[in-house]
Amino acid sequence: MARYAMAIDTKRCVGCTDCVVACQTENNVPVGYCRDWIVEETTGTYPELHMEIRSERCNHCEDAPCVRSCPTSASHYADGGIVLVDHDECIGCKACITSCPYDARFVHPEGYVDKCTFCIHRVKEGKDPACVSVCPTHAMIFGDLEDENSEISEALKTRKHKTLIPEAGTVPHVYYLL
Amino acid sequence: MKEIEITSGRMNPGIDPVLHAWGWEIPVYLFIGGLVAGILFFSALFFLRGKTEQYPTTVKRAPLLTPIFLAIGLFALFLDLTHKLYFWRLYTTIRLESPMSWGAWTLLIIFPLSVIWSATWFKEIFPEWNWKWSFLNRLDDWFTAYRKVLAWSLIFLSIILGMYTGILLSAFNARPFWNTSILGPLFLVSGLSTGAAAIMLMSKNKAERQIMSKIDISLIGIEIFLIIHLFMGFLASIEVHVQAAELFLGGPYTAVFWTFVFTLGLVVPLIAELLEWRGYHIPVKVPAFLVLIGGLVLRFIVVDAGQTSRWLYKFMQ
Ligand code: SF4
Ligand code: SF4
Numbered sequence: 001m002a003r004y005a006m007a008i009d010t011k012r013c014v015g016c017t018d019c020v021v022a023c024q025t026e027n028n029v030p031v032g033y034c035r036d037w038i039v040e041e042t043t044g045t046y047p048e049l050h051m052e053i054r055s056e057r058c059n060h061c062e063d064a065p066c067v068r069s070c071p072t073s074a075s076h077y078a079d080g081g082i083v084l085v086d087h088d089e090c091i092g093c094k095a096c097i098t099s100c101p102y103d104a105r106f107v108h109p110e111g112y113v114d115k116c117t118f119c120i121h122r123v124k125e126g127k128d129p130a131c132v133s134v135c136p137t138h139a140m141i142f143g144d145l146e147d148e149n150s151e152i153s154e155a156l157k158t159r160k161h162k163t164l165i166p167e168a169g170t171v172p173h174v175y176y177l178l
Numbered sequence: 179m180k181e182i183e184i185t186s187g188r189m190n191p192g193i194d195p196v197l198h199a200w201g202w203e204i205p206v207y208l209f210i211g212g213l214v215a216g217i218l219f220f221s222a223l224f225f226l227r228g229k230t231e232q233y234p235t236t237v238k239r240a241p242l243l244t245p246i247f248l249a250i251g252l253f254a255l256f257l258d259l260t261h262k263l264y265f266w267r268l269y270t271t272i273r274l275e276s277p278m279s280w281g282a283w284t285l286l287i288i289f290p291l292s293v294i295w296s297a298t299w300f301k302e303i304f305p306e307w308n309w310k311w312s313f314l315n316r317l318d319d320w321f322t323a324y325r326k327v328l329a330w331s332l333i334f335l336s337i338i339l340g341m342y343t344g345i346l347l348s349a350f351n352a353r354p355f356w357n358t359s360i361l362g363p364l365f366l367v368s369g370l371s372t373g374a375a376a377i378m379l380m381s382k383n384k385a386e387r388q389i390m391s392k393i394d395i396s397l398i399g400i401e402i403f404l405i406i407h408l409f410m411g412f413l414a415s416i417e418v419h420v421q422a423a424e425l426f427l428g429g430p431y432t433a434v435f436w437t438f439v440f441t442l443g444l445v446v447p448l449i450a451e452l453l454e455w456r457g458y459h460i461p462v463k464v465p466a467f468l469v470l471i472g473g474l475v476l477r478f479i480v481v482d483a484g485q486t487s488r489w490l491y492k493f494m495q
Contacts (some may be wrong), residue, residue: 103488
């Protein structure tokens, strides 16, 4: 069994938003919506400022509250631990939206709930997710954590990294290389 | 200093800038759930204690409203769904981990039960009544013979229903203001209190109103105690919980919560009921009405405040 994950190199990301646009095109994301987004976090006091740029999306959590709170099992774990929403089972109760600490989900204009899928349709063909494949600075790595020699496993072994609000207890699988 | 900004622009409708997944439908649904739980609980309880003739409004009349209320509540829940045609999916699985799921199932069981329970009292309330078809009459007799079983199931299910209205929210640890185990008991007690208030409004019997008013006094007391505990728990907890409490202690919900819920919905009715008990003439309708309004406002505020409290980007607003 694979365990898919993503690592985003905050030292390389320049916040160009190519990943956001690529996702919108690849997945026909309705206008005005997005499944991934860029965050700039500034910490410190002038002149000692530190800026971190991150491309964020659903974390495909291992202990996903969205899956737990879904009354119909529309939200579920698919192959490789990818968290997906089955459109024909979703009733639009929005329990999953309120349960996601990352606000990664939204109601699609057609009524069902939508979010990042790690481009599972591309992954199945052996390709990288659209965002990863277009990143001009190669700041994103997608891969299988179960495979010790994969690029992502190597990166997590050799680089300092973090996840977002691990204290929310969801065991996120999008890592940020520091 | 810490400043977080979403620079690519994220304006997902209903999510940004503050989460607004649930509007008026969910608080109405939760209020009705609690109210129905309260009415059915007292009806079954007083029946089992042999007080049917002494307190006829509580046992026989008030439950007649519960199927109507439940239908309105379920309709509100249905209105909230954004993928309505698939709502039947709720009833193709039971997911115990999801309060939304077992709550929906509890409602599905309690709804027919409330219809049957009310139907068994029809002939006593309307002596002329006849169920037209003989099989309905026989069904009525059969259920009437099993009233005890019905009453026990109602007690059990109404407590679950009342608790559920709070647990639905407290299960979401993504929203710090909801993520407290006090919400379950708080909503249960508040539901029972609104149930008692509804019975007080309906009853024409002084002794019955008085007993309900006495019960309500203790329920309001417990509610005040739980609310104080809720805030003490938050203030003694981690940063996001402290911030959640601050929404009510100086933040945007301060005025509306402490005025409408705490003062007008709890303290004033409590004092009014205590004074009436002491023999002052205060129309019982006043505190009862305030309790009902307070209960409704409480649900609106809790549903709304929970959605504004968050872990991430909390410095953004
Ligand atoms: S980030 Fe949110 S939507 Fe994605 S798996 Fe985790 S809880 Fe679910
Ligand atoms: S909105 Fe859809 S996916 Fe989300 S919890 Fe409800 S049924 Fe499940």
